Structures are given as structure tokens and as C-alpha cells.
Amino acid sequence: MTPSRRELRVAILGTRGVPPRYGGFETFAGELSRRLATAGHDVTVYCRKNLYPGGEPTWRGVRRIDLPAVRHKYLETVSHAFLSAVHAVGQSYDCVIVCNAANAFVLPILRALRVPVAINVDGMERMRRKWNALGRLVYSVGEIWSVRFSDLLIADAEVIADYYRRSFGAEAEVIAYGSELDDHPESDVLGRLGLSSRGYVLYVSRFEPENNPLEVVMAWNRVRAEVPLVMVGDAPYAKQLVRSVRDAAGERTLFPGALYGADYATLQRHALIYVQATEVGGTHPAMIEAMSSGGAVLANDTPENREVGGDAVRFFSLGETETLSASLQEALDAPESLEALRRAARARAAALYSWDRVSERYMGILDLLSR
Secondary structure (H helix, E strand, O other): OOOOOOOOEEEEEOOOOOOOOOOHHHHHHHHHHHHHHHOOOEEEEEEEHHHOOOOOOEEOOEEEEEEOOOOOOOOHHHHHHHHHHHHHOOOOOOEEEEEOHHHHHHHHHHHHOOOOEEEEOOOOHHHOOOOOHHHHHHHHHHHHHHHHHOOEEEEOOHHHHHHHHHHHOOOOEEOOOOOOOOOOOOOOHHHHHOOOOOOOEEEEOOOOHHHOHHHHHHHHOOOOOOOOEEEEOOOOOOHHHHHHHHHHOOOOEEEEEOOOHHHHHHHHHHOOEEEEOOOOOOOOHHHHHHHHOOOOEEEEOOHHHHHHHHHHOEEEOOHHHOOHHHHHHHHHHOHHHHHHHHHHHHHHHHHHOOHHHHHHHHHHHHHHHOO
């Protein structure tokens, strides 16, 4: 990555922090922040103190600010974002990147002190089944405030940009996520879990209703196969769903919990099939990471997943017309047919999803915002 013409002081807030853990925004914050730092920028990422006990003050050249958050499903994100914004106003940042439309309430705070702000709105989060009426209202207001109070609206998929265009008449800069896992070495996770290369089916997502972990397990129970299904993920505020998923699973399903770094990358590289069952959101990092790793991807048939996967992914349906089990059975019965899919997926990921290109795009818009 070529150095920028001038050094900027940049902050990223609204995620759980770095090193990346838990989800897509954390991957985004980690990959972008370390590349900005390498390019010569002064970068700060605000982190949730409870998730990083004893955390180091820097990570890969990025300054970390650990702040507390209220440990509650509906308050953790917004409480941490508020404290992060209050801290940020006294730091003389050239620009701030806010993640998640739910955090748009901090935009007026930053704008009042003339801090240029870009917001990555993520997907249409209010559609997630986990939210009650209040949660959906917060996200609806967040969408409006994202448009009204940000200097720049960023979407990670054309589908999301089109939604903001149709709903608010607002134009969003479309910058997807990257997909590379090459900087992670191989780990011994296959041996620890009793797996072999190309000898398991992989699912990666938070165990939340709109990510359909229960539906995936139930579909898997209908499949005739000797290989296991590996369900990577967890959810701190969905304990009942987690129990339901585990109760529904048979002996051929493994639950290693949430895995990151080398363990996660190794599982992606060696999976026979990767299942993307999400129904809400924009570009899902785990899906493009599977494609980049040479994964044979089966994805839930949504506009967002079709935008990402194109003709390099096979699609299935859930609900009353569930076709996942049949898609899995077909793939497992003819594994040789997956090789062409793997090549196409890797080529598509390389052509469209690169963290270096993503970071170059962000450096360009941050440079313009800060002038």
C-alpha cells in the first residue's frame, strides 16, 4: 500500500474493538486500522473494556482506547459508542469513522465540534428478528440520523446503497469488505477437533435468529453423510436460541464456540462446504473469506448474498420451501463437482474483495473529508 500524501489522525468507534473478535465490524476495524497505520496515519480504535481485560495500549501500530459499556443486550453498543464519542471530541481527530447505524446518535456530538464523520451503516439492522419494537425504532431513527448528520454515508453493498437511495434520496459510497486470510498461519485446530481437510461442512455466524443456526442444524439432520457439521459461533444475548440449536443437533454436529485468528482461517481453508445462512445484512465477511479461501459456498438466497456470490456460489432457500438439505446432499454425493465452484469463488473474491483496495478507498475519502 502506498503511503498517503499527508498523515491523518483517524478514529474508529462503534465496534467491539481490536484485535478482531466476534463479528464483521470487528474484522473491518482490524483490517482497515492496521493498514491505515502502516500507511503512516495515526489511528485509534475504541474498544470495549470488558472484552479486552488487560489489553495492550497498541495493536499492530494502532492505538487502543478501552472504555466500559453497560452489559445489556440493548445498551452495550450505544453506551460504549456514547463514551467513545465523548472521549473523541477532545482528541483533535482529523476524521472519525462510526460503525453501525444504531450509533448515529453520536453524530450530532461530533458534528457540533466540527469533527468530520463518515458512518458505515452496515445492513438493514432493524429487520433482525432479535430486536423488539424499541430496538427496531432505534435503528429506524439511526438510519435517518445517519443520512442527516454524517458527512459521508458508506454502505458495504449496492443493495444497501439502493435502500438508502430509495428510502431517503441519499447517495452512499459503496465500499465492500476484504476477504484475505493469508496472513494467518495454519493452526492445529483440525487435530484438536478430530477433523480432516475437506472432511467437514462449516457454518460461521453469531447464533442469532436471522443467521438461522437452528434451521441449518435441522436441515443437516436430514442429510445422509459421515462428515460432521462444524458450527462456529456463539451469542452472549441469545442463550435460549443457543440451547435450542444444541438440543436439536445430533452427534454429527460439533460446537467449538467462537474461533478467531489462525484457528478460524484454518477451518475456512480446509472446509469441504461452507454454509452462509444469513438473511439480513450487506456484505458478510465470513462469506467472502470462504470464497477467498477456496470454499465451495452454499448461501441463503438473498439479494445481498447474490450480489457477493454471483455465479460462484450455489444458493438455497429456508423456511417452508427449505432446499438447504437437498443442496447439501447433492454436493456431498458429488464432491468432485465442487472444484469448479471453488476456482470461481476464489477468482471472484480476488477480483472484487481486497482489504488493500478497501483501505485505499477509505484513505481517499478520509483525505477529502479532512480538508
